[in-house]
Amino acid sequence: xxxxxxxxxxxxxxxxxxxxxxxxxxxxxxxxxxxxxxxxxxxxxxxxxxxxxxxxxxxxxxxxxxxxxxxxxxxxxxxxxxxxxxxxxxxxxxxxxxxxxxxxxxxxxxxxxxxxxxxxxxxxxxxxxxxxxxxxxxxxxxxxxxxxxxxxxxxxxxxxxxxxxxxxxxxxxxxxxxxxxxxxxxxxxxxxxxxxxxxxxxxxxxxxxxxxxxxxxxxxxxxxxxxxxxxxxxxxxxxxxxxxxxxxxxxxxxxxxxxxxxxxxxxxxxxxxxxxxxxxxxxxxxxxxxxxxxxxxxxxxxxxxxxxxxxxxxxxxxxxxxxxxxxxxxxxxxxxxxxxxxxxxxxxxxxxxxxxxxxxxxxxxxxxxxxxxxxxxxxxxxxxxxxxxxxxxxxxxxxxxxxxxxxxxxxxxxxxxxxxx
Numbered sequence: 001x002x003x004x005x006x007x008x009x010x011x012x013x014x015x016x017x018x019x020x021x022x023x024x025x026x027x028x029x030x031x032x033x034x035x036x037x038x039x040x041x042x043x044x045x046x047x048x049x050x051x052x053x054x055x056x057x058x059x060x061x062x063x064x065x066x067x068x069x070x071x072x073x074x075x076x077x078x079x080x081x082x083x084x085x086x087x088x089x090x091x092x093x094x095x096x097x098x099x100x101x102x103x104x105x106x107x108x109x110x111x112x113x114x115x116x117x118x119x120x121x122x123x124x125x126x127x128x129x130x131x132x133x134x135x136x137x138x139x140x141x142x143x144x145x146x147x148x149x150x151x152x153x154x155x156x157x158x159x160x161x162x163x164x165x166x167x168x169x170x171x172x173x174x175x176x177x178x179x180x181x182x183x184x185x186x187x188x189x190x191x192x193x194x195x196x197x198x199x200x201x202x203x204x205x206x207x208x209x210x211x212x213x214x215x216x217x218x219x220x221x222x223x224x225x226x227x228x229x230x231x232x233x234x235x236x237x238x239x240x241x242x243x244x245x246x247x248x249x250x251x252x253x254x255x256x257x258x259x260x261x262x263x264x265x266x267x268x269x270x271x272x273x274x275x276x277x278x279x280x281x282x283x284x285x286x287x288x289x290x291x292x293x294x295x296x297x298x299x300x301x302x303x304x305x306x307x308x309x310x311x312x313x314x315x316x317x318x319x320x321x322x323x324x325x326x327x328x329x330x331x332x333x334x335x336x337x338x339x340x341x342x343x344x345x346x347x348x349x350x351x352x353x354x355x356x357x358x359x360x361x362x363x364x365x366x367x368x369x370x371x372x373x374x375x376x377x378x379x380x381x382x383x384x385x386x387x388x389x390x391x392x393x394x395x396x397x398x399x400x401x402x403x404x405x406x407x408x409x410x411x412x413x414x415x416x417x418x419x420x421x
Contacts, residue, residue: 001381005049009037030389031373036380041068043399046385054385055404055411057329059395062206062238062348063263065313065322067399072308073267080304086296093307094298100310101265101273105246107255110281113273113298117237117262118146120272121200123284123292124258125150128198128231130290131280138192138199138230140183142361144207145200145235145260149174183211183360186220193228198258200233203248206393207238208364209350210343218254225257231280237262237272238393241313242322243346251346267305270296318398322347325396325405332409336416339371347396364391371419378415384408 013020021027021035028035037049044067046056056068066072098111114120125148129135137150145151152166153175179196181188183205193199203218205211225232234256239248241264249256258276265271275281283290296302312318326347333342333351340351341358352358353368353375372390379386387394396405 001052002050003034003036003048003052006037007034009049010034025389025392028388030369030391031376032370033377033380035388043067043069044397044401044404052383054380054383055400055408056385057394057396057408058385058387058392059397060268061263062242062393062395063266063268064395065242065264065347065397066309067397068268070267070309070312072312073305076267076304076308077301080301083300085301086299088295091298091300091303093300093303097298097303097307097310098275100307101261101275104241104310105249105259105275107249107257107277108259108275109278111273111275112281112284112292113271113294113303115270115272115294115296115299115302116146117235117260117272118148119294120237120260120262120274121145121151121233121235122148124233124260124274124276125198125200126292127274127280127283127290128233128258130288131283132197132229132231134195134197134230135177136179136196137177138179138181138189138196140201140205140361141180142183142208142364143200143202143205143235145202145237150178151200153178153180182362183208184214184217185360186217186224189221190224190228193224193230196228196230198231198233199225200235202235202238203252203254204239204243204345204348205361206348207391208361209352209358209367209391210345210348210393211350211358211360211364212343212345213252214359218248218252222254231257233258233260235260238348239345240264241310242348242395244319245313248345265306265310266302267309269299269302269305271299271302271306319346321398322396325398325400328402328405329394329396329400329408332405332412335409336413338412338416348393350390350393353390374419375415378418379411381418382411382414384411384415 039049149170179192181192236247240261244250260274262272285291330344353371369390376386
């Protein structure tokens with residue numbers, strides 16, 4: 001693979017961007033190589049600055065369900081751009097956007113838009129504290145909800161141990177009101193929820209790699225929150241409109257008090273939102289005393305693109321097709337004899353390089369990351385673009401064709417041969 005142009009750009013980038021990238025995982029250190037610089041994307045493919053073509057399973061970390069640069073989004077933006085790119089004032093599009101989301105996710109009775117999933121999480125946590133009059137937030141070990149001070153927390157020694165900062169620069173005061181529990185451990189969650197404002201959890205963990213909820217786990221969290229007088233916040237930044245139209249809540253039959261959205265609902269543009277019970281959301285300004293704001297919230301370009309994507313995802317058969325493509329990618333690993341454990345929910349999956357079942361962060365981090373790195377580098381040489389870390393999700397979309405999946409199956413086999421040679 002010729003990557004001379006990417007190497008040149010990375011050299012320039014390191015002179016002007018910290019680490020040469022604008023988000024750490026993009027540096028590809030997790031797979032032991034320098035990053036590829038993407039020049040363009042269309043459908044299920046991306047092309048790097050050297051002209052190399054790849055079948056893409058990163059899918060811009062999830063949003064590209066319709067593929068890259070879908071016509072419906074391009075058309076929506078062509079219509080929106082001449083009318084202005086930002087107003088800082090209400091628009092009809094915001095109203096229609098909220099109506100569509102509320103129709104799809106019954107637990108969302110009122111919505112507040114933001115500019116990112118991280119902002120949505122910050123707003124939801126502040127609101128939960130305001131609504132309950134409590135400060136403690138319960139979080140799962142290995143769960144990622146954005147680069148937010150109070151949630152950049154390492155594991156404690158037990159369910160009620162207060163967290164310690166993961167990153168320098170995060171004050172202890174920001175994390176000493178965060179309690180850590182293992183994902184899929186309902187008993188730990190019950191203990192930690194005593195006196196807590198809320199528990200925030202990815203209903204399907206996606207940032208320790210894909211880890212599904214155990215049978216009864218989400219229903220148990222719902223009950224535990226009710227018993228403790230705490231709110232259940234579901235972070236559906238990845239799963240929202242991805243694993244079902246109504247997100248993981250529809251797929252697993254659980255109802256959140258507050259839900260966080262991002263990525264997919266903006267059609268690839270920067271956007272986020274949080275919403276939930278009307279009585280809780282009424283605590284937000286200007287109705288209530290809990291302050292949250294953003295100049296670009298409800299941006300007219302993002303809402304136009306988001307309406308186009310969410311509308312397209314309402315077409316018959318969409319989620320059946322996503323399920324089929326996810327299953328086909330899973331079978332590609334199985335048929336190739338890959339030495340992996342595969343976790344999959346719909347069109348998101350992770351091949352963990354381990355022989356044991358992965359049900360939480362401890363299991364995920366016990367995987368052979370060197371093996372994954374070698375495999376990922378070999379896949380890139382074969383024209384397949386995987387996530388640049390063992391601890392991320394692979395995504396299929398509606399533009400991954402049978403031919404793409406067949407070629408991926410062959411590429412997985414060749415990559416495994418190259419790694420074992």
